[in-house]
Amino acid sequence: MISEPLKSKFKISPTASLVLCLASELYRDGKTCQAYVENIDTSEGESLVKSFKQVFEHSESIAILRKRYIRLLFEDYAKQFPKFQVCILGAGLDPLSLYLLEQYSDQIETIFEVDMESMDEKRAMYTKLIGDTAKLKLITHDATDIDPLLAELKKMGYHSSIPTIFLLEGFVYYISRDKFSTLLEKLAAADGQKAVILDYVIPFEAVHESNREKSRLMLRSLEKGLGWPIMVYHTFDITGLIQFFKGNIITSDSTQAMEKTLYGENKIYIQPTSGFMEIISFKF
Numbered sequence: 376m377i378s379e380p381l382k383s384k385f386k387i388s389p390t391a392s393l394v395l396c397l398a399s400e401l402y403r404d405g406k407t408c409q410a411y412v413e414n415i416d417t418s419e420g421e422s423l424v425k426s427f428k429q430v431f432e433h434s435e436s437i438a439i440l441r442k443r444y445i446r447l448l449f450e451d452y453a454k455q456f457p458k459f460q461v462c463i464l465g466a467g468l469d470p471l472s473l474y475l476l477e478q479y480s481d482q483i484e485t486i487f488e489v490d491m492e493s494m495d496e497k498r499a500m501y502t503k504l505i506g507d508t509a510k511l512k513l514i515t516h517d518a519t520d521i522d523p524l525l526a527e528l529k530k531m532g533y534h535s536s537i538p539t540i541f542l543l544e545g546f547v548y549y550i551s552r553d554k555f556s557t558l559l560e561k562l563a564a565a566d567g568q569k570a571v572i573l574d575y576v577i578p579f580e581a582v583h584e585s586n587r588e589k590s591r592l593m594l595r596s597l598e599k600g601l602g603w604p605i606m607v608y609h610t611f612d613i614t615g616l617i618q619f620f621k622g623n624i625i626t627s628d629s630t631q632a633m634e635k636t637l638y639g640e641n642k643i644y645i646q647p648t649s650g651f652m653e654i655i656s657f658k659f
């Protein structure tokens with residue numbers, strides 16, 4: 376049930392606004408999602424969005440591609456588990472949970488969203504919009520501090536007897552290599568069936584020359600917005616790390632492959648390394 380819009384919109388930072396603005400098309404396909412984004416004031420992010428679009432004219436399409444592809448992979452994993460829980464690390468203000476609850480309400484036991492910020496405000500928006508948020512647990516926590524986080528998740532109703540789909544969207548490039556490696560190690564060691572879907576950014580040097588300079592400029596503009604360097608990985612870095620922790624890689628896709636799968640042809644990403652973003656999914 377969607378209630379009245381909130382009285383005043385929730386104003387968010389430029390970087391938090393970025394993906395919401397770029398992927399706004401996607402939030403029109405669910406009633407609840409649409410109501411949610413209508414309650415957020417993304418005006419602070421307008422200049423960052425503009426500078427992104429100036430550097431790379433397909434900024435919107437890449438944000439949408441990432442989100443659509445993650446939804447597609449999620450659908451595949453959801454088919455494998457009659458019941459499951461979802462754990463979103465670095466959830467930010469993305470209303471993905473609302474979409475997942477609309478699509479998989481019978482299968483989802485609980486969705487845990489974890490972020491270091493904005494969780495209280497997001498919970499308030501969810502409560503006002505959908506009322507019953509029993510299946511949604513929002514946790515303010517450092518997602519790389521994994522032992523205390525797993526303990527907190529258990530307190531909030533996480534059960535290792537139920538399969539869990541972990542989503543790390545737009546998250547890996549925020550955390551150090553060491554922390555990423557420890558996170559994978561701890562997830563691998565944790566009890567229960569786990570599927571993980573994550574995206575990462577490849578070094579601009581590895582991007583095809585047709586898009587290399589644009590990639591470099593986009594990464595620099597993102598770093599300027601964030602105020603710190605972002606972490607990039609070659610495909611072999613990521614696959615090597617996952618295999619080192621005995622993960623079973625199920626999918627590994629370049630932007631070009633994602634565009635082909637989603638739209639049936641390559642219009643923007645012609646070369647295998649035309650894009651700077653890749654998505655991998657695996658099981659522990």
Ligand SMILES: C[S@@+](CC[C@H](N)C(=O)[O-])C[C@H]1O[C@@H](n2cnc3c(N)ncnc32)[C@H](O)[C@@H]1O
Nearest residue numbers: 394465466467469490491517518519544545549
């Ligand atoms: C680019 S946003 C992605 C938001 C959302 N997942 C999406 O794809 O639209 C990255 C998010 O990761 C969060 N984050 C970064 N480091 C974190 C950490 N160590 N623990 C939890 N959240 C973190 C940031 O606060 C931010 O909300």
